Amino acid sequence: MTAMVLDGILPAERAVRSGPPHPLGNDGSWRVYPRTEQEIRDLLTHADREGLQVTVSGGGTKRGFGGQRKRYDLEISLAEYKGVIEHRAGDLTMTVHAGTPIRELAEVLAAHGQMLPADPRWPGSATIGGVIAANDTGPKRLAYGAPRDFVIGVRAATPDGRILRTGGKVVKNVAGYDMNKLWIGSMGTLGILLEVTVKLRPLPPDRGLLLIGFPAGAQGEIQTYVNRLQASSLEPVALEVLNPSLSARMAGWERDTLAIAFEDRPEAVTYQLERAEAERSGMTESVVMRGREAEDWWMRFAEITPDATASIDPERPLISAKVALKNTDVAAFVGKATEQAVQRKLEAFVHGGAGHGISRVYVRGEQEPVLHYLQVLRTFVEKRRGSLVSDQMPLSWRKHFDVWGYQRIPRSLMEGIKQSFDPNRTLNHQRYAGGI
Amino acid sequence: MFRKKERHSDPLIRKLMKLVGKEHVLHRQADLVAYECDGFTLQRGKARAVVFPGETKEVSAVVRLLHRERVPFIARGAGTGLSGGATPLGGEVIISLVRMKKLLRVDLDNRTAVVQPGFVNLKLTQAISKDGYYYAPDPSSQYACTIGGNVAENAGGAHCLKYGVTTNHILGAEVVLPDGEVIRLGEDGIPDQPGYDLLGLITGSEGTLGVVTEITVRILKAPEGKQTILAYFDDVEDGSRAVSDIISAGIVPAALEMMDRTAIEGVEAANFPVGHPLDIEALLLIEVDGIEAGFQSEAEDIVDVCRKWNVREVKVAKDEQEAAAWWANRKTGFGAMGAISPDYLVQDGVIPRSRLPEVLNKIRAISQETGLRIANIFHAGDGNLHPLILFDAQKPGEKEKALQAGSRCLKACADAGGSITGEHGVGIEKKEEMRFIFTDEEIEAQTRIRSVFNPDNLLNPDKLFPQPGRCAEVKQEIKEQQGLKV
């Protein structure tokens, strides 16, 4: 790739020659900032024709997620391909450019009393396209679902120059295959998301948050309490278990904590907070937050650790992993991950959704103990038929740890899908599960 | 003598019998008649045979055989589909899943249930309601349709406005691929299995990517309570504006349904009348649910919105019986058209809900121009219209006219930025209408995906996508095979 070629496609000030390779990998010798669909299409087809390797980024918060290559030839950043295209407030739908940061969307929507039904991490920098491609979800997934539930349409560019629309602009649609699903979680291996249409929700009239601190090691008790709550008719939007070190930061006590959120009309929030409080046992302590205070707490929760754009301590980098399990294994997993970290003198923040099955581990330490730690957790998780995927790790470590883990989906199908979008393996090559 | 000879005439039938047992194969012409179409009755075709496997292994063995012999085949549930998805075009072997109808497991703590594909939708809720749980997707055909069929069609229902359609409730599946290989997608209902979301792709693929042989679904806790509201309007536009205002008020009702005057005439003449006045132009049937303290005030707000839009009468169901009667009246709405018309065609378009008044006007114009009455029963909250085109197939040319009117309704939806189907699928009925919303390139992107799973297009061939030319080829191929083997 040369400056001259890029010159023909976009202005020189939007093509930057990169410095030394990023320790997290997934950057390119050149980074370009296209602003139009035509520019993105031209960059991609040029690369495809010339056999150049391309990676795509949004806010750069997932730079450490997957990938085996030292470097790509070109990093197409969508950071300047952003903004709301159409907000159909009466239809509760919105179409936006893929590079729009989540918080920017949320602000536009809040002015209309609406929200994106999602609470992914680092909303200030993570873009809607990146959140979809990485399938990032937060604690409120319990009530609001995941990208697969709110994405109703996509416009994307494929390496061979096609612009494909999948889905549409209406909330219910079964015309043809549900191709939207292919973009979700596929780490940009099939095409570059240009525009996405999402389903919205009204902002809840009120919010309540109940933090319950349990005595250390009381995973069984947490589970019993969760089961009781889930068997009642209460409708929590989050049921997140936090380990003691994370609790120390988020709740001010070093105990296992259950964070229970309710979002509804004020009278319904009050009623549910009271019922949930009444169910807790004497061994516990609790705090209640309401409205703005509850919302701010979740904002902080979305930034437990700095994102991948922060500077990296090469000796003790921050590693994160996403774990999927049955709901009833989540509290036990948080306990296990905590106990194993303590044994290894590793510092680990762990939390998990006891109502949606996704847990997250953030750990800092040296390579050998940390990778061993993750391996032990993976064994625990896979025994329970779940998965552990590391979504942040330096490139050099990824040579020693298969970030995606055991692959259950037949390779031929995975390869076949990749082949039908990107036959030359131009996009995010080797970044995805199964080396795709 | 004759029967014996017939049985032995087709070696394929003999092989199928060997795999699943003689009594589980239908092949006599008279027995095949019932399988000539599904709920879309305007187009029919002859199957070569119908097999009834009893377990996944048998499904796989049957599929392997058909794949090896290059015989096209179709999975079939209850046959309630409304777009011809399970209808043979000629010469396919139908794999009926109705014998695989067990509820395999229920895990209340994890809110999951595992069913076989032939398990009937409503039976799931019936099986778990004693514990206070239910299965949310509730197509009006839920007393008959199978969960396997629901997965294939990504079925919706009245309560999908708040709770989502089938795809939002499917956590795992066992699938027999078109070459007979058995794969599992999602384990134990655990979300986010690494790799492309094949589960999401297969849901709604109308039985063209694989035969689903086991399904893990999400079940929900029944809400603390609910309230059902009925509102009568003298003007359709007023009713439509009320729908928009309810949504803009930040309320997400569990259901928000609408019927127009012709539809009301039908349901009141059929088996479940509830005494709706016959001179109103539209009614809204609205349900709010959740935490009592919250939905009580939501119900009050909804009543206020209806009043603002000149409602003639608005009432809250006084008890469960009354609400159930209103719902039975609504859910049997399609069939009720039989009471006022010899035949009817159900259409299924989607529009952004704010365009409701405009599209309803267009549908009225189509009705006037074609001279066919069109009743509208629909999921107003999510903009999913069901124009019911009333006609008389005995009258020459009326069937064609009805089909045309249906297609024009879909065009009106597409032109308003909508879709040609919200829950009934494309099947054979709307193949050509796919072009209203997708370019050739976008359709081709989808057929490429089909080729990944179903490279020989043996599984449910010639459905879902417009493919001029292709259809003729396959039929020729089938004819040749039959010619060779009969």
Ligand SMILES: Cc1cc2nc3c(=O)[nH]c(=O)nc-3n(C[C@H](O)[C@H](O)[C@H](O)COP(=O)(O)OP(=O)(O)OC[C@H]3O[C@@H](n4cnc5c(N)ncnc54)[C@H](O)[C@@H]3O)c2cc1C
């Ligand atoms: C009166 C009436 C009301 C209806 N109301 C609604 C409604 O409210 N909402 C709605 O969404 N639909 C509705 N429908 C349509 C229909 O009931 C649904 O599409 C339903 O999901 C079909 O299920 P089935 O078991 O009858 O499938 P079938 O009609 O037998 O098959 C439908 C499609 O699924 C495929 N298929 C079936 N089983 C499998 C399997 N195990 N694996 C792979 N593919 C398979 C078939 O090949 C076919 O393409 C209604 C139909 C009627 C007659």
